[in-house]
Amino acid sequence: xxxxxxxxxxxxxxxxxxxxxxxxxxxxxxxxxxxxxxxxxxxxxxxxxxxxxxxxxxxxxxxxxxxxxxxxxxxxxxxxxxxxxxxxxxxxxxxxxxxxxxxxxxxxxxxxxxxxxxxxxxxxxxxxxxxxxxxxxxxxxxxxxxxxxxxxxxxxxxxxxxxxxxxxxxxxxxxxxxxxxxxxxxxxxxxxxxxxxxxxxxxxxxxxxxxxxxxxxxxxxxxxxxxxxxxxxxxxxxxxxxxxxxxxxxxxxxxxxxxxxxxxxxxxxxxxxx
Amino acid sequence: xxxxxxxxxxxxxxxxxxxxxxxxxxxxxxxxxxxxxxxxxxxxxxxxxxxxxxxxxxxxxxxxxxxxxxxxxxxxxxxxxxxxxxxxxxxxxxxxxxxxxxxxxxxxxxxxxxxxxxxxxxxxxxxxxxxxxxxxxxxxxxxxxxxxxxxxxxxxxxxxx
Numbered sequence: 521x522x523x524x525x526x527x528x529x530x531x532x533x534x535x536x537x538x539x540x541x542x543x544x545x546x547x548x549x550x551x552x553x554x555x556x557x558x559x560x561x562x563x564x565x566x567x568x569x570x571x572x573x574x575x576x577x578x579x580x581x582x583x584x585x586x587x588x589x590x591x592x593x594x595x596x597x598x599x600x601x602x603x604x605x606x607x608x609x610x611x612x613x614x615x616x617x618x619x620x621x622x623x624x625x626x627x628x629x630x631x632x633x634x635x636x637x638x639x640x641x642x643x644x645x646x647x648x649x650x651x652x653x654x655x656x657x658x659x660x661x662x663x664x665x666x667x668x669x670x671x672x673x674x675x676x677x678x679x680x681x682x683x684x685x686x687x688x689x690x691x692x693x694x695x696x697x698x699x700x701x702x703x704x705x706x707x708x709x710x711x712x713x714x715x716x717x718x719x720x721x722x723x724x725x726x727x728x729x730x731x732x733x734x735x736x737x738x739x740x741x742x743x744x745x746x747x748x749x750x751x752x753x754x755x756x757x758x759x760x761x762x763x764x765x766x767x768x769x770x771x772x773x774x775x776x777x778x779x780x781x782x783x784x785x786x787x788x789x790x791x792x793x794x
Numbered sequence: 795x796x797x798x799x800x801x802x803x804x805x806x807x808x809x810x811x812x813x814x815x816x817x818x819x820x821x822x823x824x825x826x827x828x829x830x831x832x833x834x835x836x837x838x839x840x841x842x843x844x845x846x847x848x849x850x851x852x853x854x855x856x857x858x859x860x861x862x863x864x865x866x867x868x869x870x871x872x873x874x875x876x877x878x879x880x881x882x883x884x885x886x887x888x889x890x891x892x893x894x895x896x897x898x899x900x901x902x903x904x905x906x907x908x909x910x911x912x913x914x915x916x917x918x919x920x921x922x923x924x925x926x927x928x929x930x931x932x933x934x935x936x937x938x939x940x941x942x943x944x945x946x947x948x949x950x951x952x953x954x955x
Contacts, residue, residue, distance in 0.1 A: 637943030667943040695866040
């Protein structure tokens with residue numbers, strides 16, 4: 521928490537609301553009585569007592585400092601334990617941690633958001649900022665790709681974002697009967713004319729392969745590499761640059777990231793095993 | 795069906811690198827065509843006698859599966875090609891359905907092949923651009939198949955979700 525002297529000591533927060541987003545994916549809204557401010561793109565270490573800690577990006581509205589929201593997919597022991605927590609129960613929170621999206625450099629320009637799967641979570645606060653202050657960005661485009669129609673996150677929110685002027689493009693890799701939307705990889709949604717490359721900044725979050733191809737496509741459409749930012753995933757343990765588990769070449773993802781401009785990570789992403 | 799001018803063809807990335815004289819020749823094989831929403835532009839199993847460049851609207855590439863609703867493999871928009879197997883196959887491989895009202899440039903593939911045989915430099919230039927489209931489509935299909943968003947269980951708690 522801000523102002524806390526020891527970043528390794530978690531605050532204990534109570535769950536106010538639990539939202540089952542889809543099978544295996546749960547959003548937890550935590551009460552933050554003292555207020556909790558963060559930069560979109562930052563993450564917290566969430567501690568399921570007696571089980572362990574995991575880094576989870578913040579998916580809530582930055583204007584709601586009284587409520588802190590995380591969206592968790594149950595993939596391992598700790599995240600399974602987190603998704604089983606119920607309203608009224610408590611968990612430990614360390615953060616906000618890391619470097620968020622460079623929103624100050626986008627102000628007045630076009631904002632291109634590219635998300636894959638649950639990678640939409642750290643971009644959700646950005647979309648909420650854009651909705652709350654429509655003059656902050658010239659144009660906002662969201663490209664969202666996911667596995668199939670059952671895994672499309674936040675349909676209602678996306679409809680609200682659309683009504684607020686965000687151009688939302690959604691595609692699925694695999695369609696099921698009744699799906700009326702696009703089918704194909706997310707890069708195929710990206711078309712010239714959706715944004716003005718000279719004034720556009722792109723924020724990408726999703727599986728690394730998806731980000732690599734999305735960055736290539738957006739760069740090919742004219743967005744300079746230094747204005748393409750990626751949220752990287754590595755094995756973050758301490759969250760504050762002490763343990764070194766999340767080393768990524770010369771950088772530590774928890775301390776120097778998770779958000780990096782493309783030129784800082786482009787060559788590292790090509791290194792096998794890194 | 796309306797004739798297509800070489801200038802109209804040059805607007806599309808697929809053909810923008812062709813020389814003016816080459817565009818003149820290709821335009822002789824091209825006509826505008828419209829298709830109403832819901833109708834099939836190409837039928838699986840039909841003779842592969844046309845290549846379409848989508849000008850406006852959206853189409854879906856579908857696979858007819860017995861006993862099931864058609865499976866949508868991919869959706870396509872302006873600037874994209876459908877009927878891409880024309881060069882190597884005499885039959886259409888997938889259904890292509892108009893998701894909205896469509897306008898396309900329809901290339902008569904027999905006409906194209908005749909022009910390419912008469913002018914191999916034109917055939918080479920066209921096929922180079924055409925191959926780029928096919929490779930891009932192949933890469934996209936590979937990514938689509940690899941289940942990018944499925945979370946490998948072995949990574950366990952590695953990720954900042």
